[in-house]
Amino acid sequence: xxxxxxxxxxxxxxGVANHRSLAAAIGxxxxxxxxxxxxxxxxxxxxxxxxxxxxxxxxxxxxxxxVTRDDDLERxxxxxxxxxxxxxxxxxxxxxxxxxxxxxxxxxxxxxxFRVALDISAYSLLPMARLAAPLMEGRxxxxxxxxxxxxxxxxxxxxxxxxxxxxxxxAVKQLxxxxxxxxxxxxxxxxxxxxxxxxxxxxxFRDILKIYxxxxxxxxxxxxxxxxxxxxxxxxxxxSGITGTTxxxxxxYHIVGY
Ligand code: NAP
Numbered sequence: 001x002x003x004x005x006x007x008x009x010x011x012x013x014x015g016v017a018n019h020r021s022l023a024a025a026i027g028x029x030x031x032x033x034x035x036x037x038x039x040x041x042x043x044x045x046x047x048x049x050x051x052x053x054x055x056x057x058x059x060x061x062x063x064x065x066x067v068t069r070d071d072d073l074e075r076x077x078x079x080x081x082x083x084x085x086x087x088x089x090x091x092x093x094x095x096x097x098x099x100x101x102x103x104x105x106x107x108x109x110x111x112x113x114f115r116v117a118l119d120i121s122a123y124s125l126l127p128m129a130r131l132a133a134p135l136m137e138g139r140x141x142x143x144x145x146x147x148x149x150x151x152x153x154x155x156x157x158x159x160x161x162x163x164x165x166x167x168x169x170x171a172v173k174q175l176x177x178x179x180x181x182x183x184x185x186x187x188x189x190x191x192x193x194x195x196x197x198x199x200x201x202x203x204x205f206r207d208i209l210k211i212y213x214x215x216x217x218x219x220x221x222x223x224x225x226x227x228x229x230x231x232x233x234x235x236x237x238x239x240s241g242i243t244g245t246t247x248x249x250x251x252x253y254h255i256v257g258y
Contacts, residue, residue, distance in 0.1 A: 004236045006035035009139075010084040011235070012076075014040045014067065014128070015093030015146070019053040020196045022146055023093035025224035029232040031057035035089060040065040040076050067094055067124040077131035087135035089235045092128055092145040095121040095198055097161045103203035106159045114160055121164035122171055129175050133182060141184040142235045145172060146227075147246060149190055149254055157203040169246050176244030185243035187234045192222040192250030217252035 011030050015023035016039050023039075031037055031054075038061040041050040047062065054060050061083055065076040080087055097117035101109050125145055132141065149155065150162035151169045169188055176186040193199060193208045202208070212221050230249045233239055248254045 002238070004033045004232060004238065006030065006033040006088070006236070009035045009088040010080070010086055011035045011037045011089030011091065012040065012080050012087060012132070013037060013089075013091040013093070014065070014124075015091070015095075016041060016050050016053050017046060017197050018049045020194075020224070021053065021093065022191060022194060022196065022224055022227050023091060024053045025228035026091050026093065026144075026231040027054055027057055027060075027228075029225075029228035030089060030091075030235065031060065033232060033236070036084065037061070038063055038080055038083065042066050067128075068119060070127060073124075073127050073131060077128075077135065081135055084135075086139055087132055088139050088141055090128060090132045090136075090141070090143040091231065091235075092125050092143065094124060095146070095161065095164065097121070097159070097164070097201075099201055101160045102201055103157055103159075109160045114163070117160045117164045118167055121161065122167035125168060125171050125175065129179065129184075129186065133179060133184060136184050137182065139183075140237065140240070141179075141182075142239070143175070143179075143184065143186045144231050144234050145186075145188045147172075147188045147190045149192075149248075149250065151190065151246075152254070161202075172246065173244045180243060185234075185239070187239070187242060187244070188246040189227060189230050189234065190246050190248045190250065190254070191227050192216070192253055194222060194224055194227070212251065212253050215253065215256055216250065217256065220251055222249055222251055
């Protein structure tokens with residue numbers, strides 16, 4: 001039997017808002033594998049929810065960090081260095097677009113709406129990777145981010161978030177090339193729809209869930225636990241030969257034509 005043992009290894013997870021968050025499911029699997037974890041949350045308003053959502057994970061650390069702020073990111077990675085001394089796993093599970101940009105015509109996306117979506121949902125991976133790299137030196141570090149099929153296809157209402165996810169998936173390739181010589185791997189999971197806070201902001205989200213259930217080869221929607229398991233695999237040494245890739249965890253929906 002293959003077991004994943006992450007005792008003595010350290011992870012930093014961005015993007016837990018509540019117990020439904022995909023980052024919470026990833027944290028649960030990573031914590032159960034023995035890794036010591038820190039969870040970064042956007043602001044004080046979320047702290048209690050994040051505390052509750054991660055309370056099953058022993059010895060975790062909670063750190064406040066708005067990913068649009070370079071000083072916040074530097075302070076957060078500085079705290080990780082102080083507490084852990086090193087880093088093995090980085091999980092980027094963060095995305096945001098203005099509500100008005102997730103409905104109606106894509107062509108109406110404002111300059112500011114485009115900037116905000118790309119900054120938070122794609123660019124933020126770059127400073128995280130830059131700050132993680134020195135902490136991962138000599139440790140075969142692994143970075144995982146979360147994407148969606150809207151990066152590859154035109155999806156109604158997903159709009160500017162599709163553009164951001166396309167940028168994110170390309171950034172994964174570029175970062176994999178950048179960091180490969182340091183032994184650091186960078187991958188994305190393209191997840192099927194899951195009922196979370198962020199997903200509910202997408203107009204028509206309930207219809208998307210229904211369509212996946214009808215048309216995906218497995219005839220159902222994915223569970224957050226399946227995303228957690230795939231992330232654990234990509235973060236672990238079992239995936240030591242995999243970098244720069246996007247792994248679809250969507251019950252096969254992405255392969256269906258007509
Ligand atoms: P979620 O629970 O709402 O998580 C999104 C996270 O992003 C929240 O913790 C949110 O914090 C955080 N965030 C937004 N702006 C931030 C900022 N400036 N600084 C720090 N954190 C910020 O929803 P989720 O579905 O788990 O989303 C996680 C990732 O999975 C996202 O990249 C999403 O696009 C991706 N994904 C989701 C699905 C799905 O169907 N659920 C499918 C494919 C991919 P706040 O709550 O404070 O904004």
